[in-house]
Each structure stands twice: as C-alpha cells, then as structure tokens.
Amino acid sequence: MAEPTTWETFTLERPEPGIAVVTLNRPERMNSMTNTMFVELEKAALQLDREDDLRVVILTGAGKAFCGGFDLDDAEGLSSLTPIGMLDQQEMAARALSAIRGIRVPVIAAVNGAAAGGGLSLSLAADIRIGSPTARFNAAFVRIGLSAGDLGASWHLTRLIGPARAAEFAYTGRFIEAVEAESLGLLNAVVPAESLLDEALAMARLICANSPAGVQLSKRALHANMEVSSYAAALELENRGQALLTRGEDMPEALAAFKDKRSPNFTGR
Ligand SMILES: CCCCCCCCCCCCC/C=C/C(=O)SCCNC(=O)CCNC(=O)[C@H](O)C(C)(C)COP(=O)(O)OP(=O)(O)OC[C@H]1O[C@@H](n2cnc3c(N)ncnc32)[C@H](O)[C@@H]1OP(=O)(O)O
Numbered sequence: 001m002a003e004p005t006t007w008e009t010f011t012l013e014r015p016e017p018g019i020a021v022v023t024l025n026r027p028e029r030m031n032s033m034t035n036t037m038f039v040e041l042e043k044a045a046l047q048l049d050r051e052d053d054l055r056v057v058i059l060t061g062a063g064k065a066f067c068g069g070f071d072l073d074d075a076e077g078l079s080s081l082t083p084i085g086m087l088d089q090q091e092m093a094a095r096a097l098s099a100i101r102g103i104r105v106p107v108i109a110a111v112n113g114a115a116a117g118g119g120l121s122l123s124l125a126a127d128i129r130i131g132s133p134t135a136r137f138n139a140a141f142v143r144i145g146l147s148a149g150d151l152g153a154s155w156h157l158t159r160l161i162g163p164a165r166a167a168e169f170a171y172t173g174r175f176i177e178a179v180e181a182e183s184l185g186l187l188n189a190v191v192p193a194e195s196l197l198d199e200a201l202a203m204a205r206l207i208c209a210n211s212p213a214g215v216q217l218s219k220r221a222l223h224a225n226m227e228v229s230s231y232a233a234a235l236e237l238e239n240r241g242q243a244l245l246t247r248g249e250d251m252p253e254a255l256a257a258f259k260d261k262r263s264p265n266f267t268g269r
Helices: 035-048 072-080 083-101 118-124 140-144 153-160 163-172 178-184 193-208 212-224 231-246 250-260
Strands: 010-016 019-024 056-061 065-067 107-111 114-116 128-131 136-138 175-177
Touching: 010 035, 010 193, 019 035, 019 193, 035 083, 056 065, 056 193, 065 118, 083 118, 107 118, 107 193, 114 118, 118 136, 118 153, 128 178, 128 193, 136 178, 140 163, 153 163, 175 178, 212 231, 212 250, 231 250
Parallel strands: 019 056, 056 107, 065 114, 107 128, 114 136
Antiparallel strands: 010 019, 136 175
16 A cells, blocks of 8 residues: 655545545645646646555545635736746646546545635536535636636536526635535535544445446546437447446456355455
8 A cells, every 4th residue: 555645735645445635735825726736736646546456535625725726826926927828827737637537536525614716626626525514615716807617617517506506606706605515516415524534534435345447437437428418428338338347357246245145355357
C-alpha cells in the first residue's frame, strides 16, 4: 500500500487499503486554487488513476472551507497575460479538474464548508458529494466578472439540478446552503461535521466491497451516458461493459460466493 504523501497544496493519505484521501491544505486561504494546486492535483489524479489496488478517492478540505475557488490574490498577476496566455492558464486549470473527474474509481467529495467558484466546479468533478451542515455552494464567478461556464460547472449543474435551477444559481451567484443543496441533489447527504470523513469512509468501504471492475465500468457508463445522444448508444456501451465483465474472474467468484452464502473475494481481474 502506498505511503501518505504531502504535496505543497494538499495531503494524500491512505487510511485503509483501497482508499485514498486528498485534503486540500491551504486553510488560511480557504483552500483557494493556485497554479501549483492545479499542477499538483492533475499529477496526483493521473498517478492515482494508475493504481490497480485503488478503489475510492475521497476529496476534502482542511479548515472551514472546502475550496474558495481561484486564489484571488493570484488573480492580479494574470492581468499581464496575453489572451492566449490566459487561455493556457484556464486550460491548465481545466486539465486538473478533468483529471480528477477522469479517475477510473469513484471520487467522493466530503464538502466540509464553502465550495465557491472553482471550488464548486471541483466538488462537481466528484461523482458523489456528502456535506457537513456548513457545506455551501456558490457560482461566485459572476460576482467577479467571470462566467459560470468554468471548469465544468455549467456542464454539471444543468445535468445535476436542471437548467432552470442552474440558471438561477449561475446568474444570481447566491449561496446554496447544505439543506437546499441536498434537496436539489447537489449533495447526496448532509451529516454532522464531526462525522463527515467517517461517513465518506463508510460509503467508500461499501464501494470497496464490490467488484472493482463492475464499479469502474459503472462509472464509465454513467459518465459516458451523460454524453451519448441516444438510448441505443447507451445500451451499446452498457452491453460492451457487461460483456467485458462476464469474461473476468469477479463475476464467477460472485456467483460462487452467492451459492456458498459467503462474501465474495473480488480481485478486479
Ligand atoms: C477577477 C479574477 C479573475 C481571475 C480569474 C481567472 C483565472 C483563470 C485561470 C484559472 C481558472 C480558475 C477558474 C476559477 C475561477 C474562480 O474560482 S472565480 C471565484 C473565486 N472565488 C471567489 O470569488 C470566492 C471568494 N471567497 C468567498 O466568497 C468567501 O471567502 C468564502 C470562500 C465563501 C468563505 O467565506 P468566509 O467563511 O466568510 O471566509 P472569508 O472571511 O470570506 O475568507 C477568509 C479568508 O480567506 C480568504 N479567501 C477566501 N476566498 C479566497 C480566494 N478565492 N482567494 C484568496 N483568498 C481567499 C479571505 O480573503 C480571507 O482572508 P483574510 O481576510 O486574510 O482572513
């Protein structure tokens, strides 16, 4: 099992086999995003995606915020960039979030506080969000002259909470507090702050008990089906995934375990 590692902008811990916990670690700046954080997050996500024994990633923040979005203290420094330089900056940030979203195993965001602007986008890059009562979301972009079409926020929000609610959220820049976020589906659950990580770990353990390939191909199907244009295309993709899984070792093992009335021993092969 890989050892915990400390990066400049977050910590990466391994509380138990199959589970990695990434904790953004700039609490004094509300875990706001810097270029270093983008570069490190992308690198860590790509490394995690290659770990065969990884089953779940939990993403959370140190201190009172999940992530305050782009570090506005860094923003000034961007004004000297050319338009292409600015595009490079934006695309670098987008690559980091795309790498997190693209990790083959489920990513659970344990939203411990404010997820503002790019912090909202980061929480949306996770497959599942569990929040503390202080979890709060806002598309801060319009408040500082940017668009909510940022780091995937417009893509996720319209699919997650519906176009009209996404519009209200994006155009007003208002906060959505935890209870409302849960009612909208922005949060899967709201749990006491002191048990947020434990709840995320408990969900991670449930996922770890299942067929790794089954879970990973489920994620692939769910993600792809947010993109495919037809039911037939979705079925085609699902059929391929199932056909692959029936050729593996986990399904026969699951069937044998069911007959033997025992827990299956999944290997992911
Ligand atoms: C005009 C800028 C344009 C530049 C952007 C272009 C960049 C393109 C390349 C990269 C792509 C990134 C895309 C992402 C974009 C965004 O994220 S835009 C949105 C940026 N974020 C915000 O606007 C949110 C600002 N913060 C807040 O709304 C609140 O702080 C909070 C997060 C909701 C927390 O509130 P609260 O608990 O009340 O704490 P505060 O007292 O407000 O803050 C505590 C201290 O933390 C500092 N801080 C908070 N957020 C940031 C931040 N984003 N950057 C830097 N510092 C932040 C805050 O200043 C306080 O500091 P002190 O006063 O020193 O204690």
